[in-house]
Amino acid sequence: MQKIILSAVLAAGLLPVSARADLPVYLDRSKPIEERVEDALSRMTLEEKVALCHAQSKFSSAGVRRLGIPEVWLSDGPHGVRAEFNWDNWDYANWTNDSCTVFPALTALAATWNPELSALYGKSVGEEARYREKDILLGPGVNISRTPLNGRNFEYMGEDPYLAGEMAVPYIQELQKNGVAACVKHFALNNQEKWRDNVNVKVSDRALYEIYLPAFKRAVQEGKAWSVMGAYNRVWDEHCCHNARLLNDILRGEWGFDGAVVSDWGATHDTKQAALNGLDIEMGSYTDGLATESMYGYDAFYLATPYLEMIKRGEIPESTVDDKARNILRLIFRTAMNTDKPFGSMTTPEHYAAAKQVAVEAIVLLKNNGLLPLDPAKYDNVLVVGENAVRILSDGGGSSELKAKDMFTPLEAIRETYGNGVKFAEGYRTGRPFFGWEEIIPDEILDSLHNEAVELAKKADVVIYIGGLNKNGFQECESTDRREYNLPWNQDKLIEDLVAVNPNLVVANISGNAYAMPWVDKVPAILQSWYLGTMIGPSMADVISGKANPSGKLPFSFPKRLEDNGAHHFGEISYPGIEIPGKGPQQEYLEDIFVGYRWHDTKKIPALFPFGHGLSYTTFKYGKAALSSKEMSDNGTITVTVPVINTGDVDGKETVQLYIQDEKSSLPRPVKELKGFRKIHLAPGQTTEVSFSITPDDLKFFDDSKHEWIAEPGKFKAMIGASSTDIRSTVRFSYK
Template sequence: MPERVQHLLDQLTLAEKASLMSGANFWNTKAIPRVGIPSIMLTDGPHGLRKQGGAADHLGLNASIPATCFPTAATLANSWDPVLLRRVGEALGTEAAAEQVSVLLGPGLNIKRNPLAGRNFEYFSEDPLLSGTLAASFISGVQSRGVAASAKHFAVNSQETHRMSIDEVVDERALHELYLEGFRLAITGGDAWTVMSSYNRVNGTYANENQELMQQVLRRRWGFDGLVVTDWGGSNDRVAGLIAGNALEMPSTNGVTDQEIVRAVEAGLLDEAVLDARVAEVLELIERTAPGDAAPADLDAHHELAVEAARASVVLLANRDRTLPLAPGRGRVAVIGDFAETPRYQGAGSSLVNPTRVDSALDALRASALDVAGFEPGFTRMDGSSKRLRRRALELAKGSDVVLLFLGLDESAEAEAVDRTHMRLARNQLDLAEELIAVGRPVVVVLAGGSPVELPFADRVDAIVHGYLGGQGGGRAIVDVLTGASEPGGKLAETYPLRYSDVASSTTFRLTEATSEHRDSIYLGYRYYDKIGAPVRYPFGHGLGYTEFAYADLVVDETTARLTVTNTGERAGSEIVQVYVEAPDAANGEFRAPRELRGFAKVRLEPGEHARVEVTLAEHAFSAYDVGTHDWRTVPGSYAVLAGASSRDIRLRATIGIEGEAWSLGDAADLPHYVSGHVQSAGAGEFEALLGRSLPAADWPANRPLTRDDIIAQTKGRGGFGGLLYRLITTSHRVLMLLKRPHAANNTYFALDLPFRSIPRLSGGAFDEDMLDGLLLMVNRHFFRGTRRLISAAWKLRARNTRIPKAN
């Protein structure tokens, strides 16, 4: 502990120490002027600064100051470019420092387990190596400006439905190989100063109180020496969180949990040395991020960086007969689709950025050399029906030579606090696409969205360009790619399945109330599809360009793969070289993915140019997690090291023998579907055998009184005031959707998933614990007794708050 931190700690009273464990308000820590401890500010990220100057919220409802909106993590991941991620991090750190912000709450790097997860747009990939490598660079960039990054949400935050209470039930091997590995790489490689704990439980224990995760893994195994902050409203048992390693609870609880800490120390339930360790972490963070006189950010330069980042992340999914790029003289171009004029460039919720400007694709097309015949929106957002809009779009297409059709997920589809219910595009978009294809003109589809969608028309259009959520410069970036002013620089950081039913977790995801069973285990994304040989729409790592590359001369050892890459086309371009390791007998005889990404590199070459590319292999390239020793362990045997342009476009292969002591990854007799990979057929008994314990109840118990630990959604179907409360919230969602306010509508789910215990803590002192007791009586069918208690408690609280202190 630094000497100055120890000196400050020695001067603090018990009450002052406890006070530093929660916020002063929504975004700031508490100051203690008596000893010179300042307040610092934490604000949302991760792809832009969301600093609110007025009314504060964690849901993206109230306005924030203008800031550069960079492409979201799901977009940037398609660049496969750590150098670019560092530059974006540096820019974000600069903007945060200029606004006297000490902690930027990002990056998010939870694994994208299922395409329907509502916050997939905030996360990098289905692969932990890609996620962790990019996140480490991003973190290094932010922190190079004296601003702390916060790796979130630790851990296994795999769905938004009931996220504040759901128990993510996952086997130990999948936990370490997939869900923790990206965090390990980000924290050890990026030296993150803070980590944000997730709302959910992990194998029965809230992440924020999970000593195995917080102490054994995060601090002892990975050497993390920074501060853990709760997600906003994400504290369950404040003292248990402190003991596990959580220092800062946000936002302010108006002193409620500070008193819990003081009482626990005085009663001998909490060792004051534990409290001191947590206070020291807050003080060290303050020292690391002390705001200085930072220069204003160059927002014009940052906008250009946002455009560059979007260009590098655009993925060309299909390009039949070299339809793209579109050159002047190609003919008249019809621009159809509401997203061309009003771009969907970011997600919703806590990451909602107020951009400094927004480039639309339509404006960029009109400014290009293309002959734009006209524009028609063709459809309305949120699947509204309009025959007139469709008719006008078809008329425009018939009078043109090429159709640019802008489709995607609208603002109601992807947001914090809510998961998608299906993987389809809106019906009105699909109908329009079919009618435009029937016109007979070449159709180029431009997609927007942060997660895979089903593409039933994919084989019948001429090209598909995916911009994901490209930030404020995404519109210009898309047009640069369409016209060939720049190349499509990205490759998919996730697999595109043909249909949702093909997804390994589709049989369990968000289908139960109390738990989320990860019966898919290690078979997630390409690991699953490649294991069972399932067809996919586009494989992991897929992305076309405007030139071609040849691979040759692969040489490997235990740490490195080297190969020669040549640009055999007619224009400059970049190639993302992916190195996979194929395990011995993984395809049919072992509980193991057939191949896994173990390294990658991006190389840019002029026409005819070649380069010798060296790819460093991951630390665990030839290892698996051994649940017997609770650690990574080398698996001996003859491995194939593969170099390719995607997980299914393998260009070169070399073999290498790895030594070690043989050990078993699982008993085929007990785990037949985990050996074969057909995990959709794994029953409860087999999953229990994998877990080594019985499964917890998957649904909420019926007909029992609700407690402080239950969530408001559990009032559903209970009748009386509880049922009325549920109907009021769900009705408000429907009304807001009818009013075309999807951001506000989706945030009603935040209220439904809120634990009752959080109401006093998040109310800023307007609703206390006694009032909560009254509310619980009301929802438990004791309406009049509960009402009397709530009113009485409210009067007592009002009297306490308005009492004038006596003069000395």
């Protein structure tokens, strides 16, 4: 026992330098990390190395107690540190000190189009994870929003790989400065929850490399993520958590990843494949993500006793566990044994301020005929309608569920802004949040709530409708996808009836997904408000009242109809897939590279609201773009510059977007692709020059026949816009 304690003290750096003369290499932080890894590995038994590779509880894996190497503690994320669970079941431990700041969901973060806010977000959530002594935070999620029915889209960063990558990198970098590893998820092609455990995805290499992998690549190579989580689904007939091509060839071979691969809970299925194909830490097996392992025990995991026995029998090389142990030790030295990490902090005023700043910049003004903002001096007879005005939206949703220390609801904040005379009508009711099933509310209750709201709306000066989706099963919840594109619980009829009796209707819906708006032409003002976390109410009230000027932009397109989305155009084989006896669900990404705005542009199918769209309470005028040169060479760079002026009478922020169009190519390409953006703040009358550097990499597409990125000589357009369809200036250049 004394040796264990001494090793732990040495690892923590608590002894003076004079007492460290005979320090083992693995405990000496002055040594290069690879020397420490090899020294620790040389001292470990086979049993100890195998023990590193699988869970020892719901959210931890073993260290090496004999050597003073600590265990690894994980927590769900990525928009808050989840409450503590019991050691071996899915019941909450009922601690009194595990409440957190609920930060806006990652879709909201993406809607800010502000990498500086992403850095602040990562720093803040990292401080809370560090305070709770977590070594790995399970996030961020960078899967592409392929279909608006995906139950977990709210955890991701939109439909565009460039936007997702730009926002993920600073999050990861600042998170890990706290000595907490980011665990980038879900690698890869986890773009739906229906059949998530075994759907087999078939996708072209071109779509894989151009759409679904770039954000992961940037997270690894630029963000330097210390861990990656494998997905549940299959790709090319192999489960992602032991998929040789994804993990061995691409993640480690092509990208040089040196961190640990962690399985999603219950996503490991075979000992030999897990041993050979790149998985390091196996979590939650035999559970489908939910049940207890008690009937099996953690030693029965695929990478536990079965793995140990296969190594001893010579069926699997011992070198495989050495490689896994190296990756895990490297992770431990970066996190649990990192004595330079800060102390962390929890639910501080600074964190609440950060959460609010992100939330305010995330809100997207979709439509406004002049009704917004609502001046509190002019409106005192205000009616708020909608369950989401009072619902605690951190509840439910699966692994993203959070125990909020505080949750300031929209209704509370609106009453603080417009007075206690603000009236409220629920309008509809959804029931309690459950994982994988739903509570059915009787029709007579729904009808009564509907009628009450409409009657009150007749007497109000203005109605603020706060509905949308929530984190119930079959809405936006892990393990289930949405059943329909329209709003559930008869909300469309409720909105129609409200605007019929009161034309001063503001729809401020909350969701992490796009949805149909059959009432869009009748409603004068529409805000998209997302899951904004602890500070949801004050953020929404500030934007509605005009205290804050909205500056969010959509991180994905809102199709008019579900069939206008590329994933749904080709029928069930494309989404959700088709069950084939003996093979399970099979799915083909037939829209290929044409995801989101790429599909809408190329197929000439207008979106209801396009990617990158977002209005303001002021106006911005773009000048004519100018190029530093009209020709680019192989190693050259062209700068495109555009002046932007605030022509309105209030301060505002605008996101200037750069798209590139290849006028002619040997393979089909989208009409345009996002290659840059800048968020700027301008006072009334102020002008600024916005510049972008264009390199040959921005011109490339992936040629899957050659397995390489290619920029073909020819003519290109640099398109500067306020959204993917609102292009303000275009300039041409050639590449030779």
